[in-house]
Amino acid sequence: MESTKIICPNGHLGFAPLKTTSFRIGVEAKPDFIACDxxxxxxxxxxxxxxxxxxPLTWQTHxxxxxxxxxxxxxxxxxxxxxxxxxxxxxxDLFVSIIQDIAKKHNLPKFKIGYFYSEVEKEYLRAKMxxxxxxxxxxxxxxxxxxxxxxxxxxxxxxxVHPFLELLDQGADVIIGGRSSDSAIFAAAALSRGHSxxxxxxxxxxLECASFCAEPYGGKxxxxxxxxxGEVLVTAxxxxxxxxxxxxxxHAMYERSNPFHEFVAGGMLDMTNCNYExxxxxTTRITGQEFFPAEEFRVKLEGAGKNGERxxxxxxxxxxxxxxxxDKVIDWAKTQVRDKFGDNGYELHYNVYGKNGVMxxxxxxxxxxxxxxxxxxxxxxxxxxxxxxxxxxxxxxMFYARLEDVKGTAGSVxxxxxxxxxxxxxxxxxxxxxxxxxxxxxxxxxxxxxxxx
Amino acid sequence: xxxxxxxxxxxxxxKTIRSKNAGVDKITFDIIFRDRxxxxxxxxxxSLTREAICALYGIEDKRISDFVEFDPAFAIKFTIYRDRxxxxxxxxxxxxxxxxxxxxxxxxxxxxN
Numbered sequence: 001m002e003s004t005k006i007i008c009p010n011g012h013l014g015f016a017p018l019k020t021t022s023f024r025i026g027v028e029a030k031p032d033f034i035a036c037d038x039x040x041x042x043x044x045x046x047x048x049x050x051x052x053x054x055x056p057l058t059w060q061t062h063x064x065x066x067x068x069x070x071x072x073x074x075x076x077x078x079x080x081x082x083x084x085x086x087x088x089x090x091x092x093d094l095f096v097s098i099i100q101d102i103a104k105k106h107n108l109p110k111f112k113i114g115y116f117y118s119e120v121e122k123e124y125l126r127a128k129m130x131x132x133x134x135x136x137x138x139x140x141x142x143x144x145x146x147x148x149x150x151x152x153x154x155x156x157x158x159x160x161v162h163p164f165l166e167l168l169d170q171g172a173d174v175i176i177g178g179r180s181s182d183s184a185i186f187a188a189a190a191l192s193r194g195h196s197x198x199x200x201x202x203x204x205x206x207l208e209c210a211s212f213c214a215e216p217y218g219g220k221x222x223x224x225x226x227x228x229x230g231e232v233l234v235t236a237x238x239x240x241x242x243x244x245x246x247x248x249x250x251h252a253m254y255e256r257s258n259p260f261h262e263f264v265a266g267g268m269l270d271m272t273n274c275n276y277e278x279x280x281x282x283t284t285r286i287t288g289q290e291f292f293p294a295e296e297f298r299v300k301l302e303g304a305g306k307n308g309e310r311x312x313x314x315x316x317x318x319x320x321x322x323x324x325x326x327d328k329v330i331d332w333a334k335t336q337v338r339d340k341f342g343d344n345g346y347e348l349h350y351n352v353y354g355k356n357g358v359m360x361x362x363x364x365x366x367x368x369x370x371x372x373x374x375x376x377x378x379x380x381x382x383x384x385x386x387x388x389x390x391x392x393x394x395x396x397x398m399f400y401a402r403l404e405d406v407k408g409t410a411g412s413v414x415x416x417x418x419x420x421x422x423x424x425x426x427x428x429x430x431x432x433x434x435x436x437x438x439x440x441x442x443x444x445x446x447x448x449x450x451x452x453x
Numbered sequence: 454x455x456x457x458x459x460x461x462x463x464x465x466x467x468k469t470i471r472s473k474n475a476g477v478d479k480i481t482f483d484i485i486f487r488d489r490x491x492x493x494x495x496x497x498x499x500s501l502t503r504e505a506i507c508a509l510y511g512i513e514d515k516r517i518s519d520f521v522e523f524d525p526a527f528a529i530k531f532t533i534y535r536d537r538x539x540x541x542x543x544x545x546x547x548x549x550x551x552x553x554x555x556x557x558x559x560x561x562x563x564x565x566n
Contacts, residue, residue, distance in 0.1 A: 041477050044540025044547045139478035139518070140534060249526035250469075250485055257475045257519040257532035276525055302477075307542060349543030360545050361536065362510045364555045380542045429477040429538035 001229050004193045005031040006186055007237070009222040011209035013038035013063045013080065014055030019220050020066060022211075022238035026222035027070045029237070033189040034071045036063075037182040037208055038095075039082020041302060041429075049153045049304035049427035053084040053091060060084065064095065065102045068174065072108050072452075079164060079175045079185050087156050087179030089117045095176045096449065103451035110452040111174065114167030116444045118178030120155040120301060128435060138300070138432045151305040152430040158300035160265030161200075162440040164188030170448060178444065179302065181264045182208035190227050197291040199227045201269040205262050206234050206248060206286065213251035214241040235283040245276040248284040265300070266440065267293040296436050299443055303431025307347065309387040313377035313395030313420040315413040322412050323373055325403050326352060329412055330375070333397035337390055346387070347380040347426070348394050375413070380426040391420040457565030463501065464557040466491045472553035477539050479518060480549035481532040484556065492527035500561040506531055509555050 007026035009018040013036050027034075043054045053060070064080070071078035084091025096115050103111070125135055126149060135144035156179035165188050167175045177185065183204030190200035203225045206213050211221035214236035221238040234243045252271055253259030262269040270290040279285040317323050330350050337348055354370035356363035375398065379391035401412040437443060464470065468487040475481035484501070486492035495501055503520050507513065512533065520531040540547040 042474055042539070042548055045477075045538070046540065139476055141478065246485075246487075246526060249523075250483075250528060253481075253483055253521075253523055253526060253528060253530050255473050255475055255481065257479055257481050259521060259523045259526070259528075259530065274525065310542060347542050351543070351545050358545055358551050359554075362512070362552060364509055364511065378542050426542040428541045432477050432538070 001194060003226050003228040004033070004190055004195060005029065005224055005226045006033040006035055006189055006203065006207060007031040007222050007224045008036050008186065008207040008210045009034070009067065010036045010063055010220055011212055012040050014053065014060040014085065015040070016220055017059045018063045018066060018222070019238070022222040023066060023070070026224055026237040027074065029224055030074065031076065031224060032193070033077050033079060034067050035079035035185050035189060036067070036210065037081045037180065037185055039085050039087050039179060043085055045304035045427035045429045046424055048086045048088065048156065048302065049306055050425065051088050051090050051154060053086070055085055060095070061098055061102070064098050068099060068102050069106060071174070072111060077168065077173055077175065077189070079177070079189060081159070081177040081180030081182065081185040083176050083178065087118055087177065088154060089119045089178065092117055092176055092178050099174055099176065100451045104453065108452040110450055112172050113174045113176065113449050113451050114170060114172030114446060115176040115449070116159065116163040116167065116178055116446040118157045118159050118180070118444055120157050120443055122149055122152060122155065125149060125155070125435065133436060135301070135433045135435050138434060141432055144431065144433050148430055152303040153305050155301055155303040155431055157443040158265060158302065159444045160184045160440070161188035161191055162265070163444040163446050165192055166441060166446050167448070168192045172448065174451065183262060183269070184264055186225065195227050197267070198269070198289040199230065199232055201262065201264065201291050202271070202286060202289040203227045203232050205269060205271070206232065206251065209251065209254065211236065211238065211241060212254060213248050214238070214243050215247040216241065230287060232286045232289070233279055233283050234286070242282045243284045245278055245284055248286065249276050266297060267291055297440060298434040298436050301431045301433045301435060303429070304427045305430040307426040307428055308380040308382050309384045310378060310380050310423045310426045311387045311391035311420045312423045313391050314416055315375045315377070315395055315398050316416065317373040317375070317413050318371070319406065319408055319412070320371070321406055322403060323370065326355060326373055326375070328403060329398050329401040332401040333394050336397040337393045340393065341390055345382070346390050347378070348390060349378040351376045378423070384422065388420060388422070395420055459563050459565060460560040461563055462557065463495070463559040463561055466495055466561060470553050470556050472549050472551070474539050474549040475532055478535055479532050480535060480552055482530060482553055482556065484529045486527040489527055494563065495561055496522055496529065498562045501529055501559065503531070505559065509559060
């Protein structure tokens with residue numbers, strides 16, 4: 001079987017721009033596909049809940065333009081998964097229109113754009129639950145309940161290889177995917193050329209974060225993966241980087257609890273018996289990967305729900321006695337809030353920098369010795385007016401805290417602003433679950449359109 | 454056990470010590486060594502264990518979802534459940550990227566010659 005080469009220029013398209021030098025070296029190597037992923041749940045639940053991108057449009061456009069021009073010049077497919085950070089329908093539509101605009105700008109000849117959605121209607125899941133199908137929790141979460149579903153604003157399902165394969169079969173030159181498993185984007189490309197599942201999924205796993213599998217550390221550089229019968233080769237394209245046994249094996253454990261197993265819709269990649277060899281200076285060869293199809297076809301779901309409007313307040317403390325008694329200062333302010341707003345229906349959080357602001361309860365140093373503290377106050381409530389008043393009370397009442405032996409009686413904290421500031425609304429991850437489906441494409445409707453002239 | 458045992462800080466022995474989200478409900482910690490010698494030294498020291506992690510972070514064993522020794526990468530990694538999903542209001546570290554700091558100073562027992 002012929003080998004297949006795929007280049008990946010970016011581990012999260014849009015989050016920071018790809019580096020063009022190593023990308024062009026990768027393009028000169030004449031890959032069979034150019035692919036990357038554009039999403040992450042690292043950005044928190046806000047973008048999914050509010051249906052926005054956290055990546056700037058200019059950076060998204062920059063990378064799509066580089067990739068599209070190279071792919072059309074080489075005449076090879078370009079694949080993007082998890083469009084616009086979250087992979088919601090509006091982000092897929094946005095990326096399709098960016099591709100069409102770039103094609104028009106450069107007078108590219110006509111080409112086929114395949115795309116698929118991955119948003120899931122709440123009522124679809126409610127009907128499944130009513131009929132007795134469980135929506136199972138991941139990572140220790142319980143089964144999905146009606147009330148948790150009610151508290152959810154938007155849900156996406158995590159696609160495997162299936163919608164990509166379907167669109168490649170239909171002859172798509174460019175594919176814009178909804179939420180997708182990172183590895184599935186590359187695996188679909190390799191599978192479409194007849195490679196085995198273990199090799200295809202391993203190729204996807206190693207390419208998904210671009211140069212994070214190379215060393216020395218440096219993001220947004222292009223790497224190339226090549227799959228041949230029974231082996232995967234991965235090569236750094238940047239003149240400054242190499243793919244070493246240590247960097248490639250090390251990447252297998254990045255951002256995941258278990259370095260041996262990668263679960264995707266439809267099965268599990270097992271890297272337990274992987275063997276890593278240095279094939280040449282910049283290239284590592286991987287063999288021994290296995291793939292086990294799932295007995296039941298389950299799809300991962302991500303959901304986010306709005307908790308409320310949010311305001312932020314900031315206060316500083318310099319008096320050593322007040323620093324020592326910062327918990328009492330905060331208790332005083334919380335009591336003032338409770339006296340007016342009661343115990344429920346809002347959230348009030350204090351992050352105390354200089355004490356345990358970064359780690360909270362995980363902080364091992366319990367006795368802080370800072371000469372100054374910064375307190376960040378967050379209030380979340382159903383309306384902006386209430387959130388603002390709670391935040392103002394929770395911040396300003398620290399100024400009036402009543403400490404028994406304090407010498408400074410004109411104000412217990414310092415302010416850099418005598419106001420509270422409106423922040424983005426607070427969202428929470430309401431779904432980290434899986435649902436069984438009968439058809440691999442059930443949650444991922446595919447469509448075809450055109451770009452170019 | 455040797456009588457002239459010494460201790461060294463984990464930061465002196467490891468190449469990389471990092472933490473990062475593993476999905477929205479967990480934070481995973483990687484301790485990666487440059488070579489097999491330091492990896493084996495720490496692995497066999499009895500100083501970097503589930504118990505040591507619980508003591509360092511003040512958590513119960515059930516907060517640790519995985520503790521893995523990963524020979525191909527000369528790495529020890531463990532994963533803990535968050536007390537709330539990443540990015541919830543009040544979460545101080547939405548990427549989980551600064552939670553590794555206490556590991557730097559962890560004392561590792563080294564047998565003497």
